[in-house]
Amino acid sequence: MTFVLNPLRQLWRDLRTQKLRTFLTTLGIVWGTVAVTLLLSFGQAMHRQMLKNVLGLGNAIVISFPAMTSKPFEGLGKGRPIRVTEDDIELIRKRATLVDAISSEYSETLKLKMGTRTMAVDVSGVSPEFGEMRNMIPQIGGRFLNPIDAAQKRRVAFLGDELAEDLFGATDPVGQIFRLHGSPFTVIGTLEPKTQDSSYSGRDKDKIMIPGSTFRALTGEKYVTLFIFTSKDVQHTKQTTDEVRTILAGKLRFDPTDKEALMIWDTTEMFQFMDSFMFAFKAFLGIVGSLTLVVGGIGVSNIMSVVVEERTPEIGVKMALGARPRSILTQFLAETLIITAIGGIVGLMITIGICEIWPSGMEEYMGIPTVDTQVALLTSALLGLIGLVAGFFPAQSAANLDPVVAMKMT
């Protein structure tokens, strides 16, 4: 017990008798900790928010638009439109080994009538898989399109949240009926509001989704506007895209190397870019914060050196009375570490406080900053390291003092 308690008592005595110095030293560490944790928390919040915005478009999907050939192929001239039918999509579904899910999308602006209101809305005919791929989460009480809807060509509709509110106001839209292109449709679900910062044909909140089969029967459309697919492994999205292109090229007779026959928007590239961008961004913030902390650490080291100098006679006396050099070293090291720890804890609490009172109005751009365990652990490790390094050199010079010389330094 005494081996643990006695050094602690000495330490407490030292800190107590040097209140101002302890306070100023701690302040440097507090500021450094606030800088690191605040920057990292905000960086992470922004990353999360960006991810959320991108996920609004879909879950690592590839969007593919059939377009026009740009190379002649097997006697067919260039400039020939490529038109993809549901059978072609079915073929990909059967043949492509790398594709996880695929859905066609037919879209057109159709006339909607409800009571006395008439309006033009963007309507998409899609497969049931579309819901999960595009993060179409239904609000409670509703559902997305299902395989039975598709098989039976049901006249059912899934509504974007803002369109639903515009049409039905406070009334629950599920089960309501409206006329689309002259036919009655029943609402089966509405979209749970989501953030979406990119789109290819208007935001989902303003759209109506109906089964693709129903869409074809309703409008007579035979060719897909576009189709989307996901890879079984996100890392292999490129190969998956090539596989899809090859299958379609064989069926529709175009050059598989013709990039323009099938326009591709690979949204996973966005994820990859964002990941590397955010990594660089967070590294930058982390380095800036760490440097602040290192400056704080240098401050501590400096002050501890002054303290050692100031207390040289005292150290000399203690050594004459039998204090071991090792215990002198431990004492100064412990003192530095405790100052660092206190500064770190206070700094962390300030950051948590700032995150608590951070206005939520900026969520769309900055996200909600929080101090998570990762940030806290990283900061603690950094603080510990800085404390050790900052304390070691002054502590060592204290332990190496010659007691005879030290005592005379009054």
Add this chain to the structure above:
Amino acid sequence: MPANDTIIEMEGIRKVYDTGKIQVEALRGIDLNISQGEFVAIVGPSGSGKSTLMNLIGCLDTPTAGVYRLSGQLVAGMKKDELATIRNRRVGFIFQNFNLLPQITAYENVEMPLLFGGVPRRERRNRIEELMERVGLKDRMEHKPTELSGGQMQRVAVARALAMDPDILLADEPTGNLDTSSGGDIMELFHELWEQGGTMLVITHDAALARRAARQVEIQDGLITRNTVGTGAGPAASE
């Protein structure tokens, strides 16, 4: 002089300070034996090497050459931490300028060697109270050194030196910073301690204090020039 009673045994002790360009030979071959219960005064002009000798005896420093045994234990070649333990257990220092820590109380000053020696809390309290009573300052325990007179400070220092019950008390000009009357009190205290069986070694300019010692050792230019039994106190009381 029976060897088993010998506390300090020095043979051909030399100490050279190497300051880079010049080498200063502070001690040039000291032979000195001090037995249990002796009261020895070391006298000599300033610069004669007597403080160096005391630092060596107190294991604050190590000799360049020669053999030194403290209570039969060979000091040469010891590590810094081992020397610290020797200082803590075997030697009690008393300095001219007291060397009390000003921020802490008299009690805490006396407590320090006990803390370094790992003495448990309850034992420390008993020991400190006993010592403060012995130096007549039991009512001043919670005072800080700045609230005490010079003589009182030196008595606290004596209590601190006695804390770990050392084999020998080493005092370097203990009365040098005191007025005559306080100096007299300290000399009285030393005499008492000696009569109670303590072994004392005092470095002094003070002729009165030197005369109280049973034995006087004079040093000049790093050599012992006189080693005589003093006039004042007579030979050591045996235990």
